[in-house]
Amino acid sequence: MSKHVVILGASQGIGAELVKYFSAQPDTIVTALSRNLMRMNLEFKQKNVNSYALDISKDVAIQIKAIQFVSPIDILINNAGFLIHKPFEMLTHEDFQLSYQTNVIGIMESTQALLPRFSTDAHIINISSMGGFQGSLKFAGLTAYSTSKAALCSFTELFAEEYKNTGLRMNCLCLGAVQTQMLSAAFPGYKAPTSAKQMAEFIANFALQAGKLMNGKIIAVSSSNP
Ligand SMILES: NC(=O)c1ccc[n+]([C@@H]2O[C@H](COP(=O)([O-])OP(=O)(O)OC[C@H]3O[C@@H](n4cnc5c(N)ncnc54)[C@H](OP(=O)(O)O)[C@@H]3O)[C@@H](O)[C@H]2O)c1
Known part of the structure; x- marks a missing residue:
């Protein structure tokens, strides 16, 4: 039977590499979601990839209802x-709101809206950051981002507890630096030790394997950050 993989945040960086990785696997169907539908349609020509626009900063449940998931x-x-x-001291209310809406509230709302669509033993992986991992080295200027990523870690533990008697599994990967547009925009000139393709391969293998063995775990995935 074919496997159905949904990537939320698929238009570029690690997400786009995840779409490429999974779509190259046999018997796999990929649903790619993000705001930039034009970019996804240009990038993903594979027959087993379906792309849809989804903006998790607003009306998530309504938008998800309109998407036709294949299976x-x-x-x-x-x-x-x-x-x-x-x-x-320069962060605005809007900065805090958009960070929390995109990095944690939108993720919780889309997961909630997708609940009736999961297979009985589905594996959900949240992509957090080392900045949100307790005890890690912190970076100045990342308060809105890293605190919202810490909340995403917490969501993982709470969801796993609440759904532990179902087949659903949720785990969280806290990534170290990966060379993408997000990183280049935030830290111009910094060279990350890991490419988006390398990280996507790791995430994909984790997604395929770890749901059988782990639930509610927060895992550091970093070679550059204590
Ligand atoms: N790169 C790193 O060093 C690093 C380190 C730790 C954690 N991470 C995490 O890894 C994930 C991927 O990061 P990346 O570096 O690949 O970043 P990226 O290149 O900026 O990609 C981010 C993705 O999120 C999507 N997105 C943003 N806002 C959205 C919204 N409102 N609704 C739907 N989709 C939205 C973007 O698509 P659209 O713009 O088309 O919507 C894009 O596909 C992120 O969660 C990031 O926080 C990255």
Whole structure:
């Protein structure tokens, strides 16, 4: 039977590499979601990829209702993210709101809206950051981003507890630096030790394997950050 993988935040960076990885696997159907539908349609020509516009910063449940999912979802990767790099005293209400809406509220709302669409043993992976991992080295200017990513870690533990008697599994990967547009915009000139393709391969293998063995786990995926 074919596997159905949904990537939220699929238009570029790690998400686009995840779409490429999964669509190259046999018997796999990929649903790619993000705001930039034109970019996804240009990028993903594979027959087993269906792309839809979804903006998790507003009316998530209404937008998801309009999407025709091909079959029950076996893997959902909540990869969408928004990073604002600004000194704490300059962060505005809108900066905090957009960070939390995109990085945690929108992820919780879309997961909630997708609940009836999951297969009985689906694996949901939240993509957080080392910045949101307790005890990690922190970076100035990332308060809105890293606190919202910490909340995403917490969501993972709470969801896993609440759904532990179902087949649903949720785990969270806290990524270290990966060379993408998000990183280049936040830290110009910095060279990450990991490419988006390398990280996507790791995430994809984790998504395929770890749901059988782990639930509610927060895992650091980093070679550059204590
Ligand atoms: N790169 C790193 O060093 C690093 C480190 C730690 C964690 N991460 C996390 O890894 C994930 C992927 O990051 P990346 O580096 O690949 O970033 P990226 O290149 O900026 O990609 C972010 C993705 O999220 C989507 N997105 C943003 N806002 C959205 C919204 N409102 N609704 C739907 N989709 C939205 C974007 O698509 P549209 O613009 O088309 O909507 C894009 O596909 C993020 O969650 C990020 O926080 C990255």
